[in-house]
Amino acid sequence: MKRPFAYIAGTGRGLPATVFTNADFATIGIETTDEWIVERTGIRQRHLAKTESATDLAAAAARESMTKAKVQPGEVELIVVGTASPDRLLPSAAVDLQAALGASRAAAFDVGAACSGFIYGCTVAEGLMASGGYETAIVVGVEKLSAITDWQDRATCVLFGDGAGAAVLKRTKHHKGILSTYVRSDGTLGDLLCRPAGGATTPFSADVLDARTQFIRMNGREVFKHAVRSMSDAATRALDAAKLTGTDIDLMIPHQANIRIIEATAKHANIPMEKVFVNVDRYGNTSAASIPIALDEALEMGKLREGSTALLVAFGAGFTWGAMVVRF
Numbered sequence: 001m002k003r004p005f006a007y008i009a010g011t012g013r014g015l016p017a018t019v020f021t022n023a024d025f026a027t028i029g030i031e032t033t034d035e036w037i038v039e040r041t042g043i044r045q046r047h048l049a050k051t052e053s054a055t056d057l058a059a060a061a062a063r064e065s066m067t068k069a070k071v072q073p074g075e076v077e078l079i080v081v082g083t084a085s086p087d088r089l090l091p092s093a094a095v096d097l098q099a100a101l102g103a104s105r106a107a108a109f110d111v112g113a114a115c116s117g118f119i120y121g122c123t124v125a126e127g128l129m130a131s132g133g134y135e136t137a138i139v140v141g142v143e144k145l146s147a148i149t150d151w152q153d154r155a156t157c158v159l160f161g162d163g164a165g166a167a168v169l170k171r172t173k174h175h176k177g178i179l180s181t182y183v184r185s186d187g188t189l190g191d192l193l194c195r196p197a198g199g200a201t202t203p204f205s206a207d208v209l210d211a212r213t214q215f216i217r218m219n220g221r222e223v224f225k226h227a228v229r230s231m232s233d234a235a236t237r238a239l240d241a242a243k244l245t246g247t248d249i250d251l252m253i254p255h256q257a258n259i260r261i262i263e264a265t266a267k268h269a270n271i272p273m274e275k276v277f278v279n280v281d282r283y284g285n286t287s288a289a290s291i292p293i294a295l296d297e298a299l300e301m302g303k304l305r306e307g308s309t310a311l312l313v314a315f316g317a318g319f320t321w322g323a324m325v326v327r328f
Helices: 022-028 034-041 054-069 093-101 114-130 187-192 206-211 220-241 259-268 287-300
Strands: 006-014 018-021 045-048 078-082 107-111 136-144 162-171 177-185 251-254 309-316 320-327
Touching: 006 054, 006 114, 006 177, 006 287, 018 022, 022 034, 034 259, 045 162, 054 093, 054 136, 054 162, 054 287, 078 093, 078 114, 093 107, 093 136, 107 114, 114 136, 114 162, 114 177, 114 287, 114 309, 114 320, 136 287, 162 287, 177 220, 187 220, 220 259, 220 309, 220 320, 251 259, 251 287, 287 309
Parallel strands: 078 107, 078 136, 251 309
Antiparallel strands: 006 162, 018 045, 136 162, 177 320, 309 320
16 A cells, blocks of 8 residues: 555535426426436436536635635645536646646646546646645546536436535645545546537537537436446555455445435445445435535534545446545
8 A cells, every 4th residue: 555645634515506496307308207216317306507607616616615614715736626517628627627726836737538527637736646746636636527517418418517626635634534546447438428519529519519419418217337447446446455345445436326326336446325425315416526525514513523534436428437535
């Protein structure tokens, strides 16, 4: 097990004010029921950004994490943002967040790993901190998925929500912090979960808008199969790298995509569900934001304390996947 180079000094979350329940789908003409959605996904409601931008949500989460970590904007040297739904494609979401925070000394950039974005972001930030160049970093996962969801597609629109989660990382000389990380991807499966159009190859056009191909498309059956397999493998490899097993974990915080995926991953990792943090029922799938939102809630609720060890594990479009073991 390597020596920790960085620890989580503070966390925060930013959520839109509007809550959209399963019953509310009837108001937009989607033929579904609360029972159907809950049985298949575990989701009962989600937050949707009506007036808030992705930058607004990211800034709220980052400021809360900085307050808890007792960090001022001028102390932040690195900002890493994981997102698949930035406010604009150029420049990055990270520099917009930097401007909102007034963190003028920071280097800022995005990572495009979809739902795995927070774990990828922490892995990159920790690596830069380990090199000796940075003392304080902020890693944010933020999504405004409502802007890229097809609200006429029942298969996907019931799944997603908006929000942001953040963590301040600081260099450490102690034995707490990030004990291990593991990230992987398989680009040959990218078409199973993607936005077919709206990029440089197929720019926005009248045809794209008519076909609604700028929105998220997903092969749910295949995504489920690969998600369970990949998250289970990532959990095992991160635990092995930390020289731990599932019995050593106080809390597992998985990507909140679907309760069935969460339960299957926990089973493969040999972690009982009472040691798994679940909030998918209240937020839906918030992609890169789901793990940091859940982490902030878990700390707030006292499910993680000093000395606790957590396993964070995610899977997302790409396909990307990864896991991280953290001691608090």
